Amino acid sequence: MTKPGLDPASAIPPFPVTRPDDRPFDPDASYARLRARAPVSPVRCPAGMDAWLVSRYEDIRAVLADPRLSSRGAGSMHMLPSYDRADPPPGSMIQLDGEEHTRLRRLLIGEFTVRRLAALRPAVQRITDRHIDAMLAAGPGADLVRDFALPIPSQLICELLGVPYADHDAFQRDSEVLIGFEADEATRDAATRRLEDYLGELVTQRLARPQDDLLSRLIARGKAIERPPTVEELATLGVLLLVAGHESTANMIALSALVLTADPDRAAALRAAPDTIGPAVEELLRYLSVIQFGLLRYATEDVTVGGTPVAAGSWVVAAIPSGNRDESVFPAPDTIDLRRPSRPHLAFGFGPHQCIGQQLARMELQVALDTLLRRMPGLRPAEPLAPSAYKHNDIVFGLRSLPVTW
Numbered sequence: 001m002t003k004p005g006l007d008p009a010s011a012i013p014p015f016p017v018t019r020p021d022d023r024p025f026d027p028d029a030s031y032a033r034l035r036a037r038a039p040v041s042p043v044r045c046p047a048g049m050d051a052w053l054v055s056r057y058e059d060i061r062a063v064l065a066d067p068r069l070s071s072r073g074a075g076s077m078h079m080l081p082s083y084d085r086a087d088p089p090p091g092s093m094i095q096l097d098g099e100e101h102t103r104l105r106r107l108l109i110g111e112f113t114v115r116r117l118a119a120l121r122p123a124v125q126r127i128t129d130r131h132i133d134a135m136l137a138a139g140p141g142a143d144l145v146r147d148f149a150l151p152i153p154s155q156l157i158c159e160l161l162g163v164p165y166a167d168h169d170a171f172q173r174d175s176e177v178l179i180g181f182e183a184d185e186a187t188r189d190a191a192t193r194r195l196e197d198y199l200g201e202l203v204t205q206r207l208a209r210p211q212d213d214l215l216s217r218l219i220a221r222g223k224a225i226e227r228p229p230t231v232e233e234l235a236t237l238g239v240l241l242l243v244a245g246h247e248s249t250a251n252m253i254a255l256s257a258l259v260l261t262a263d264p265d266r267a268a269a270l271r272a273a274p275d276t277i278g279p280a281v282e283e284l285l286r287y288l289s290v291i292q293f294g295l296l297r298y299a300t301e302d303v304t305v306g307g308t309p310v311a312a313g314s315w316v317v318a319a320i321p322s323g324n325r326d327e328s329v330f331p332a333p334d335t336i337d338l339r340r341p342s343r344p345h346l347a348f349g350f351g352p353h354q355c356i357g358q359q360l361a362r363m364e365l366q367v368a369l370d371t372l373l374r375r376m377p378g379l380r381p382a383e384p385l386a387p388s389a390y391k392h393n394d395i396v397f398g399l400r401s402l403p404v405t406w
Contacts, residue, residue, distance in 0.1 A: 012050055015043045015078070015317075017293070017392075024390050025259070025288060026334060027321035031055050035326060040308035043317070045078040046181075051296070051315035052305065057326035057346065059306040060318040065351035069297035069316055070097050076293040076395040078317060079181055091229065091236030094353060101352065104237060107221050107229065108356055111160075111214055117359055120156075124367045127155050132375050141382065144402040149254035150246070152368055153361075157245035161238060162202065162213030171195060175243045179395045192239070199238035203231050214241070241357075248290055249361045251391070251398025253368050256284045258402055259336065260369065261379050270338060271373045280338040281365045286345035287336045289321035292397040295349060320346050378406040 016028035034041050039056040054063050063069055072088060072095050088095035093104040110116070131151055135142045142148070154172065158165045174191035177183045183191070203215055210216040215238060222228040229237070260267045270280055297316045302309065310316060323346045325333040330343065348355035355361070372379065382403040391398045 012042045012044045015045045015051075015053070015293075019390075019392060021387065023334075024385075024387070025255070027289065027292065027319075027325065031319060031322035031325065032327075035322060040306040040310075045315070045317070047078045047080050049078065049315050051078060051317050052308070052310055053294075053317050053319055054305055055319045055322040055326075056306060057323040057329045060320065060323040060346060061350045063297060063305060063316055063318045064295065064349055064353065066303060067097070067352075068299065068301050068303050070300050071095055071101070071353050072097070072298050075296065076291070078296045078315065079293050079395070089232075089236055091233030091240075093237060093240060103225070103227065104229065104233070105356060106225075107218050108237070108241075110221065111217070112356060112359055114359075117363055120160075120360070121363060121367065123159065124152070124156060124364055125371070127152050128368050128371045129375075132371060136376070140405050142404055144257055144404045145250075145254045145399050146401065148368075148372070149257065149399075149402070150250045152253065153246035153249040153364055156364065157242060160214045160245070161241060162206070162211055162215055163242065167198070171198065171242060175247060178243060179247050180391075181393050181395075195239045195242065196232075196235050199242065200231055200235035203234045203238065207231070244355075245357060245360075247396050249364050251290050251396050252285065252288065252361070252365055254399045254402050255288050255290065255397070256281075256365065256369055257372060257379075257404075258381065258385075258399065259284065259288070260373065261404070262381055264380070266336075266338065267373055267377075267379075270369075271377060274370055274374070276339065277366045277370045278362075279340070279342065281362060281369065282342065282345065283336060283338050283340050284365070285347035285362075286324045286330065286340075288397070289324045289345075289347055290397045291320050291347070291349075291395070293317075293395065294319040294321070318346075320349070376406050379404055380406065 016030045018028050020026050020029060034053065034055040039054065039059060041053050041055070043051055043053045045051050054060055075094060091104065093101060096104065131148050135147050154168050155165055158168060174195050177188060177191040203219070206216045206219055210219065215234065218229070218234060218237065260270065270276060294317045297318065299310050299312050299314045299316060301312045304310065305316065324330070327333055348358040382405040389400055389402070391400060
């Protein structure tokens with residue numbers, strides 16, 4: 001991604017994108033200065049628009065909960081030079097507000113109940129053990145991203161949706177295009193169309209022959225509401241679930257494994273107290289904050305954010321990584337403390353658009369990391385990672401590869 005430079009005709013600084021070379025898990029150092037001096041500050045985004053960058057925890061929560069700040073620009077689209085600001089496509093739940101958003105979210109909420117997640121846990125354990133078995137049989141030595149972190153959530157979301165896992169290479173390539181910033185508009189559009197056509201065909205098949213999978217259940221629930229979702233809406237929802245259902249979790253698994261195994265004492269302490277895996281995962285989610293460029297919102301009317309007037313028609317970026325490093329909420333925020341007292345973090349967002357699959361992601365992380373530490377106690381990075389190993393230019397921060405040995 002080309003880093004935006006300061007426009008000589010304007011005093012508006014560029015959006016902060018640079019991580020410290022010696023601390024790759026830390027967000028841009030300017031966030032700490034902004035929290036202290038200018039918590040609601042104008043920035044120029046790579047997509048070309050100027051926006052208000054919100055850097056404090058409480059202000060971020062207020063932004064994400066305010067119905068006057070529309071999600072039509074949801075995600076990190078402010079980082080795309082080719083961002084199309086037209087109305088979102090039908091079924092793009094994360095870009096819809098109010099009743100349109102609620103209508104689609106209600107279809108999905110039943111997939112993420114405590115009961116259903118408990119029923120899924122054995123499947124996550126089975127998939128995790130299978131990939132550890134394969135690494136142990138082939139090793140020592142593996143790429144933890146390719147051989148473990150990526151296939152676990154990818155295979156699970158395929159099983160949930162009823163997507164043949166044999167097709168995962170194709171949708172993984174298109175998924176990588178969509179979460180990156182380096183592809184041109186035509187390439188992104190083509191990847192989107194392929195995924196929508198693929199899911200649209202699956203939806204059509206399930207309409208004719210329902211099965212025991214998530215798409216079939218969405219269709220069944222949709223028939224019971226006043227305005228059933230169209231095939232196009234269901235296909236778009238399917239793409240969202242397919243992409244979001246594995247990208248963030250896969251990158252969190254890989255980064256968390258690196259953080260844990262790079263420090264033998266930290267790994268040993270967690271291995272000795274497996275009942276602490278829940279709080280440890282929450283701290284890793286806070287510390288890593290993989291949605292690295294925040295969430296975009298659009299002011300539909302005049303609002304005040306953190307004491308700063310924001311005019312209707314303005315763009316606002318809720319800087320998730322900065323909020324999760326807010327000193328007023330998390331003491332010593334740049335230090336990872338796996339026993340940190342519980343305080344809600346912002347890794348899954350906040351408000352009506354808070355990640356609907358967050359409990360599934362938590363469960364996958366807990367099972368994957370606990371099993372990895374338990375079954376591979378000697379696991380460690382095989383070599384120092386080059387800067388190019390990190391996904392600095394993607395919506396989701398992560399690792400392209402992680403060579404390990406044991």
